[in-house]
Amino acid sequence: MSSPTLPRPARADGTRTPPVTASAVAPPAPRASVARHRAGFWLVAAAFLATMAFSTAPAPLYPLYQAADGFSTFTVTIVFAAYAVGVALALVLAGHVSDWLGRRRVLLPAIALELVAGALFLSGTGLATLLVARFVSGLGVGMLTATATAHLHELHAAHRPGDAGRRPQVVAVVANIGGLGLGALVAGALAETGVAPLRLPYLVFVVLLLLGVAAVLVAPETVRRPAERPAYRPQRPRRTGGDPAAQLLAYTAAFASFAVFGVFTSVAPGFVGGTLHHASRLLAGLVVFVVFGAAAGVQAGTTRVRPATRLRAGVAAEAAGLVVLTAGMLTGRLDVFLVGGVVTGAGAGLLFAAGSATVAASAAPAERGEALAGLFLVAYLGLSLPAMGLGLLARVLPQATAMALLSGVLLVLLGALALGARRTRR
CATH class of the missing domain: 1.20.1250.20 (MFS general substrate transporter like domains)
Structure with missing residues (x-):
């Protein structure tokens, strides 16, 4: 008989993640660890917010890149498309593996990819650098979004069992979609100071991403790795039977x-x-x-x-x-x-x-x-x-x-x- 499935945590947009069997999820936290799961919820939310904010930091800076290197508007859209390709590729290849590898084992590499992208942005303003940086940033975001959303719901369930409230869903929306808007606003404000406008925003976000790594390391894991790891295969896009x-x-x-x-x-x-x-x-x-x-x-x-x-x-x-x-x-x-x-x-x-x-x-x-x-x-x-x-x-x-x-x-x-x-x- 197959293992019973647990309620599927909602994504930031209100959808549900794929079901996770009871054998794959860590048991409810004992009373002594409730506070740790509560703190972990907000720490993961902060890391989620910082990562999504970093992904839109280049948006208000594109005109500066155009002025520095003579990019056309069409070239800017190509740079942006590299990000979209990275996200889509990561969604297919790694958007589901945290169900058996564990949430933190996917969140940490995802944030590490964003740090690599930050280092690339700081290294120069050339077109090739921007293309690679945006692609790498897209890979990290594609790995992170569903994983962080699921982690938030599981941490919330661990410290507030039986609570079917909307807090995890609302917090995930604010961190995900709200973070995308906040990143552009913060980067624009930092660039407006005139102090290294193509460097200062990325330096600030690199610091925030490093804090995000520390936050994920402190947060409890919510997925118990199965004794036998399932055979890996990419998620196959398909039409359902509806x-x-x-x-x-x-x-x-x-x-x-x-x-x-x-x-x-x-x-x-x-x-x-x-x-x-x-x-x-x-x-x-x-x-x-x-x-x-x-x-x-x-x-x-x-x-x-x-x-x-x-x-x-x-x-x-x-x-x-x-x-x-x-x-x-x-x-x-x-x-x-x-x-x-x-x-x-x-x-x-x-x-x-x-x-x-x-x-x-x-x-x-x-x-x-x-x-x-x-x-x-x-x-x-x-x-x-x-x-x-x-x-x-x-x-x-x-x-x-x-x-x-x-x-x-x-x-x-x-x-x-x-x-x-x-x-x-x-």
């Missing part, structure tokens, strides 16, 4: 939501400094922060809302936000541009939460990891392809015009998503 139409909607929602995130973390800071003539690196970081902050806020605040409701609200919000955002770009109005970013980010957060929850609910427990791997691969195509398309258009058109064309394509995609959702509901 409703094919609903899964297609989920993939489309993931692509549309990450398209917004990709544009804002690659091209938007350059647009603010170029077309809008605001050279402040703090402002460039703020532009990224408002988008991810809005996405994190709506995800944390709607954890009990049905996926179908999230999907409809996400389509409406992202469509409205794209219209406002494009209007701000075409008219050169920074205030309108920022409002559009907030609304668009909120819609993107709702869309991805709805899509990932749909895939997780439709998959059999033994297939859930592979199903979510497929969803994330589609999402990271959305992260890179539209941003690269925008970079190509910007080579022959003004950036505002290029963004208007991309917004038109995304609005058509959102319209198809709304129509598909309506037919599926019927």
Whole structure:
């Protein structure tokens, strides 16, 4: 008879991680170690936050790299795409191995990869260096996200057994999506001081990452390694046995939501400094922060809302936000541009939460990891392809015009998503 499965911890976006058998998870902590698990929860959350923040630190600095080495907007999108490739590759190869290796045995190498990326950023500003640094950073993030989220839920369950509260899910959202926005804001503020703007942000984050390593070392392990390690194989992206139409909607929602995130973390800071003539690196970081902050806020605040409701609200919000955002770009109005970013980010957060929850609910427990791997691969195509398309258009058109064309394509995609959702509901 197979071992009973424990409740699957929720990811930062509200989905569930693959089930873990009772034999693989450490038994509940004795009363004397409750305090250690409580402290470990917050230590892992801090390390999670620092790592995700580091991954977006280059975003407000791209215009400085362009000025130093003559990069084009399209080159910036290629550098950003290297990060997306790294994340997707790590998700497939290592996103699931902490279920039997242990959480800390995956978290520590993941943060170590971020430290390697930090050292590369500090070593120079050349294109080859940036490409390798972003790729390595993507590998670390792909290893860390699901593992850290699962670790948070298990640490919470160890020191508050029987508590089905929302704390782990909300904390994971803040650390993951909120960390992405916070990293750009902090890096922009540090660069704005004028003190080694392409060095100081990375030095600060390297220190924070080293503290993150210490935090993970102190936190208790929550997974008991099995006597016989399962045979390794990559997670195979696959369609589950649920409703094919609903899964297609989920993939489309993931692509549309990450398209917004990709544009804002690659091209938007350059647009603010170029077309809008605001050279402040703090402002460039703020532009990224408002988008991810809005996405994190709506995800944390709607954890009990049905996926179908999230999907409809996400389509409406992202469509409205794209219209406002494009209007701000075409008219050169920074205030309108920022409002559009907030609304668009909120819609993107709702869309991805709805899509990932749909895939997780439709998959059999033994297939859930592979199903979510497929969803994330589609999402990271959305992260890179539209941003690269925008970079190509910007080579022959003004950036505002290029963004208007991309917004038109995304609005058509959102319209198809709304129509598909309506037919599926019927």
